[in-house]
Every structure is written in structure tokens, then in C-alpha cells.
Amino acid sequence: MKILVLNCGSSSLKYQLINMENETVMAKGLCERIGIENSSFEHKNFDGQKIKKEANMKNHEDAVKIVINNLLDENFGVIKDIKEIDAVGHRVLHGGKYFSEPVLIDQKVKDAIRDCFILGPLHNPSNLIGIETCERLMPDIKQVAVFDTAFHQTMPEKAFIYALPYEYYKENNIRRYGFHGTSHKFVAMRISEILQNNNLKLITCHLGNGSSVCAIKNNKCVDTSMGLTPLEGLAMGTRCGDIDPAIIKFLAHQKNFNIDEIDNILNKKSGVLGISQVSSDFRDVEKAAQNNNYQAKLALEIFYYRCAKYIGAYAAALNGIDVIAFTAGLGENSPETREAICNYLNYLGVEIDKEKNNSRGKEVEISNQNSRVKVFVVPTNEELMIARETLNLIK
């Protein structure tokens, strides 16, 4: 069984072809700057051959065609016939209220994805183009949609309803949805596998450029930090996370910004980038902080503190914690981040082993023997999760 996983971003397309017999990646790649000048792609196969080329990609349809050509290429391709692909798993950003599980794609599903354009304006349109192009180019191959919001659909109303006039929820679907669901689910499944226990109170921290925390009980999400959009919650690489909503009016009046400008500031110019004025990349900010850059140190402190506050809140939501798990770029690779966050959590009985914590990109338990809460690092693998979900559906 070979599953192609496609992740169409606003101007990029990431892909992996996975052999599900042994869950190995046969080829993977990335198309960038789709619809912008100088678009290019990178493709790598399991023999380690890597190519990088400029190629004109006006839209995601052009990108999908390039992906298929790459997979079939005489020299660096990994399949001889498109029919070797058993199914395509599409990452779809926003499933709105419609999807709590992955689904086989049909007209109804496509209509629902279109209905969610307003909720995911940068991603859902690209996701749909990816799907429709695959349907045209490989009409006999099953297509599955795996939604970033789906895992969070088990949240109770008290967690997902905003304290706004109720009709905005009823009529406009304004509520909290949550994101990174595929990653939180992957980590939750891995933790219950490691501990052989499906009845855990678990907090997963997906800390990357975009970051979110998720409270999970018995493998089901009960709360998560992102909301209607990924802007809510933690301070992130460039997103502000939770702020007083009155700031929007303030900025409009004092700085004369219009609503789109403010949206751009909150999403792209805030967070760790905005505070540090160094970079949105945590490696750069960590380096600047080591060199005593005041704003860089402050940005990191704010990031850690806010993450610890969410964990505290979710300890209340779960009425206790058995396990905390760190994942994604920063969660997997930054011992400093994990230690700084865990230092806030001594009152919960969290104690980490500095030596074990001093590792990068590996699955490891970092709590010590006395810790009342187990703390793990679990590298996430959203593509593999999408491939597994796809396989489950087509079987």
C-alpha cells in the first residue's frame, strides 16, 4: 500500500509518498512560492537523491502536476505508474463544525470544505484545489481529507463557546475549533502506546512557529488553546495569541490602522518576533538572548510563562495531570524551552532530569523518578498520521 500525503499551504505544497507496509517514506518534497515569482520545488527520494529546481507554478494545480511528474520521473522518481498509489490523504486546515473524523472525499465533502473557506481563507481554497486536481489526474484513486480541526470536535460546549451573543455561534459558526489536531492526536496515541494506558490525563504542547496546547482525557480532546483561527492562545513565532480584544479598537484609533492592517500585525508581526524584534525563528531568538539581548530574553520569558499558564489552566480542566508531552520544532529540539516551562510546574509535582532533557529530536521521557507527572518528548509526524488515517478509511 502506497499513500501520497499532500499538504497544500497558502503558497506551498508539501508531500510525502509513504509505503504503509513498513511506514517508510519513499519520497518527499516541497513546492514553494506557488503563485509568486521564482517558484521552485525540492524533491528527495529514499536513495537520498535530492533535486532542487525553479519551476513556474501559477497555482496549486501546477504544483500537484509537478509532484506527480517527480514521483514518476525516470531518474529520481520512485514509482513507474500512477496506479501504484493506493490513495491520497489531503491535509485540510478547517473542517468547521462538519468533520470530527477523516472522510472519503465526495461532492458533499468538497461542498463542506468550500463552506469553510471563510474560516480558513488562506488554506482551505488551496486544499480544495489540491483535491480537485488529484481527482482529475488520478480519477480511480481514493481521496481522503484529514482535518486539522477534527480531533478537537470532542471539546464540550463550555470550552468552545465564546462569551459573545449566542446567535453569532448559531448563525455564523463563531466558536473555538482548535488546530494542530493531527499532531496532538499522534502524540496522544503514542503516549498511550508507550504507557499502555488509554485512560490518561494528558497535556500535549505543540511548540513550533505556530504553537498550541491541548488537554486530553482518555484520548479525547477536552480543550485546546487555538480558537476560531490559529491566532488565539499562546504567544507564537509571529502571532500574538491571547490579547485584550479592546486593543484592536485602540490600534485603529491611535495608529490609524484599518482592520486588515491590524489582522496582519496580530498574525505576522507580533509574538516572539514582535517582542524581540530579532526574528520569528526561535534559534535566532535563543542566540540573541544568550548574548544578553533584553527584548529577546523577554520574548522567550513571555513564551514560556504563557505556555506554563495554559498547562496550569488545563490541570484544572482535567482535574490533575498524568503526563505532559512536548512536540514540534521547538518542543522536540529545545531543552531550554522544556526546562523553563517545567520550572513553573513544580507545584504540580513536575520534576525533570536535566541530563535526559538534554536531547534533541528524539522520543524520550525527561521526568525524573520522583516526578508526580511524567514528562515526554515525542517527535510529531503529521504526514504519517494522515497516511494512517487514510489507510484506515480505504481498508
Ligand code: ADP
Ligand atoms: P511550523 O510547522 O509551525 O512552521 P515547526 O514545528 O517546524 O514549525 O517549528 C519551527 C520552530 O522550531 C522554529 O522557530 C525553529 O527555530 C524551532 N527550532 C527548530 N530546531 C530548533 C532547535 N534546535 N533549537 C531551538 N529551536 C528550534
